[in-house]
Amino acid sequence: MPQNAVSSESPLPYGLPDFAAISDADFAPAITEAMAAQRAEVDAILAVAADADFANTVLALENSGRALANATRVFYGVLGPDSTAERIEIAAELAPRLAEHHATIASDPALFARVAAVWQRRDELDLDTDEYRLLDQRYRDMVRAGAALDDDGREQMRTITARLADLTTEFGRLILDEANASAVHFDDEAHLDGLPAGAVAAARTKAADAGLDGFLVAMELPSSQSSVAELTDPIARRRVFEASLARGSRGNEFDTTRLIAEIVGLRAQRAELLGYRDHAAYVVEEETAPDVGAVEGLLADVAAAVGPAAAAEEAALRDLAGGDLTAWDYTYWLARYQKAQAGVDIDAFADYCELDRVLRDGVFYAAGQLYGLRFEERTDLAGYHPDVRVFEVFDDTGAGIGLYLGDYYARPTKRGGAWMTSFVEQSREQGTAPVVVNVLNIPKPDEGRPTLLSVDQLMTLFHEFGHALHGLLSDVRFASQSGTSVPRDFVEFPSQVNEHWALHPDVVGHYARHVETGEPAPAELLEQVRATSVTETAHATVEYLGAAIVDLGWHRLTTADLADLDLGGAPEVFSYVETRSLNGSGVAAAYIPPRYRSPYFNHIFAGGYSSAYYAYIWSEVLDAATREWFDAHGGLDRESGRRFAELILSKGDSVDPIAAHRDLIGGSAEVAPLLRRRGLA
Incomplete structure (x- = not known):
């Protein structure tokens, strides 16, 4: 056999x-x-x-x-x-x-x-x-x-x-099935005015693959769709926006609302069986946050801080839109507002961000400067799909330490979002070196055309590579403590730190060359891209908080609460749970839906982030303090990188992560650097 x-x-x-x-x-x-x-x-x-x-x-x-x-x-x-x-x-x-x-x-x-x-x-x-x-x-x-x-x-x-x-x-x-079924069909390219050429080409290809004439605008996992921020036709914006929010609750064969009640109920039963008040308490006990109250306190602090900024942002967009503002117009006018504030065409930065150049002269370059790593593509090794690229990774002594796989392009069989995972975990006990993969969903351009990254895609590439570094630089004895095998509210911290280098002057100056002329990106353009990227919009903060609060809203329910709600499968009951959670937190916003609504909230109902979606902002508190530490110690500096790798990246869960972070920065992280970075203090 x-x-x-x-x-x-x-x-x-x-x-x-x-x-x-x-x-x-x-x-x-x-x-x-x-x-x-x-x-x-x-x-x-x-x-x-x-x-x-x-x-x-x-x-x-x-x-x-x-x-x-x-x-x-x-x-x-x-x-x-x-x-x-x-x-x-x-x-x-x-x-x-x-x-x-x-x-x-x-x-x-x-x-x-x-x-x-x-x-x-x-x-x-x-x-x-x-x-x-x-x-x-x-x-x-x-x-x-x-x-x-x-x-x-x-x-x-x-x-x-x-x-x-x-x-x-x-x-x-x-x-996944609903995302494919919810793609919005347009029969005339004029309706897609405003989309980048690569996005139009991807929509044309998706329609052809589905046996349709015209164009299919694919759904991205979050509520906010990047296409809505670019489409000049308000009817087209509304169609895509409403299709996004309707996913999973349309009463078709892909409806997920019937599953949510049972998932939440079983989680509540398990928690109570083990002596916890609710599923959130059961989850948070294993995180670095001390308890659910501390999590809710952080979310409340950020919600209070973002309130005035959100009101000012909405007023500015209403003025720009001429008084009328709808939920499906919000991100469109937000993008126009940012461009007007910048004084330059920020979208033009994509012409300086060709994928392969960003990868080699940006992502890999920063890893080399900080950690002494070198990446060599192995065309003799194959991934699980023809689009997957394989790179061997070498340390500063020239020794091979593992493999990095990159799977960057969207396809109908790929679930939405971006992530990192491991095919082999590093372990001294087992004598294994790491094999990690980054998965993104960048629209694939037409044959022969370059892959140009938006600022969001650029930041996602650096973010996910931060997870990859956590796996590649792991140096632990036990596989169960390797790399990213840390608490959920710590795992995003190294990846958020790595975003810092995407627009760092020493890095962006190394990769940002015009795709056709090879000329470096103009200083004014770089300055404005950095200015708009460093400070989060109020919209981004509100939509994130909304998702984190909805997550806790579901998972703070007890079995008695669920019996009173009688969820059944009615969509209006699910909307009630979301609305009650958001209103109770003070972040309900007429024009800003949560980053994920419940019926397509993959992180908490299919992934491992139930009661832990707060982890992104909890980790960001650590990240903001660490960025200030890097800046105070030379920025893109080999010695600083060595210390970060030694204390954080190499340790996985073999030590207390929060104690390791205190050792790194010389104290405990406070929320103030996070609020400053988000423009809220």
Whole structure:
């Protein structure tokens, strides 16, 4: 019988999955076999006659399931950026089985007894910091999985976990299908006046791929669509805007509202079963924020600060629009206002941001200056899709440290947004080096045309590369503590720091060359782009706060609250929950919807950010303080980069992240730098 290419050890450098040899038929058998292998490994731990200790229980548990981790990283690593129908079916089949497998191990009373025995003696064992954290995390994971409950409680937990796996997988599938189904069709190019040429070409190609004449304007994941900010035709703006907000609640086969009530209800049941007031309390206990109250306090502080700025911004846009302002016109006039304030055509900066040049002379250049890294494209190595590029990464001694994959272009099978994930986690214990991928959704231009990045796309590229650096520069013993395996409200911090370099004078001057003439970007243009990018608009702050508040609004509901609401599946009830949350927080805005409305809020109903969407702004407090630290220590400086890598990027979750940040900046982060950067103080 031929070997399964998913479960077989890869012959490629750094363990890069041999995508050319992998077929979809390999995934389910490999994962099934790997689940059985881990179960046998856990049984071997339970069969040890000696008293439980760190090596025979905690370390053995950490090293169990390596084959399963490898197989699932490959499958889910290709599922998000290339969700074919067959892979979606495989995911639906695997989700409850994997959930049951992990829940059974995590709640095994005999295994918990061994882990708890070691945990109770933790202060007597002379453990290293990373060992102590590993032991503590394994103990907490098992308690949170229900291992300390009675038989009935453990069975309830397993049932809830399996059902949630089904529902969240289905939610993610429906969002992708609905995004494709919600693309707005235009039969005349005149309706697309104002869109960049690349966006028009992408709309033409999308329509042709769908068998239609004319143009299809694709949906981006957030409520605000970049096309709405550019389309000069108000009717076209309204069509795209309303299509965006209607996603997932149109009563069609892709409607997600029927799933939300059950997801929220099961999460509330699980939290109460484990002794928490609500799902938010259950989640935040594992984050760097001390409690839900602290999270709500930060959001309230920013909401209060943004109020006057939002009112002033709305008044300015109303004046510019001639008195009339609608929700679908807001970002259009905001873009006009920013351009008028700048005095130059900021959109022209895209002509100086060709993707390959930005990548090599911007993203990679900054990583070289800060961390001594060098990137060499490996055209002999293939990714999971023809668009994926593979780069080998070398440190300042010339030693190879891992692989970086870039998957930049949008396609119908790719879920919206941008992200980083790992195909191989760095671990000294397992002798593995990192293989990471960045996934973006940049519209692909016509053949032979350059890929020009908007300022938002530029910042996204640098942001996601910050996550990649967190994985590439990881230097930890245990895979479960590697790279981005940190609390949700800390994981965005390194990526936000990396955005700082996108428009830094030493970096932008290195890559910003006109795509046709090669001339450097004019100083005045750079100054204005930097000025408009450094300070967030009130709109951006309000829409983000709205999403974070809606997230908590759902997940602060108790089972009693949910019974009173009687959610059922009625869209008006879902709107009520959102409206009540926003009104209660003081950030309800007539013209600014939350960045994500509930029916397409992938982060919290299909991703890992439920009750943790606040993480972006919590991390931004750390980021703002760190940017000031970098600026005070030479900016794009090798020694500063070395210290940031040594204290933050290399440590993953092997140390307390907040303590590491205090060591970096010499104190605790305050909210003031964040408010200054957002123009709110």
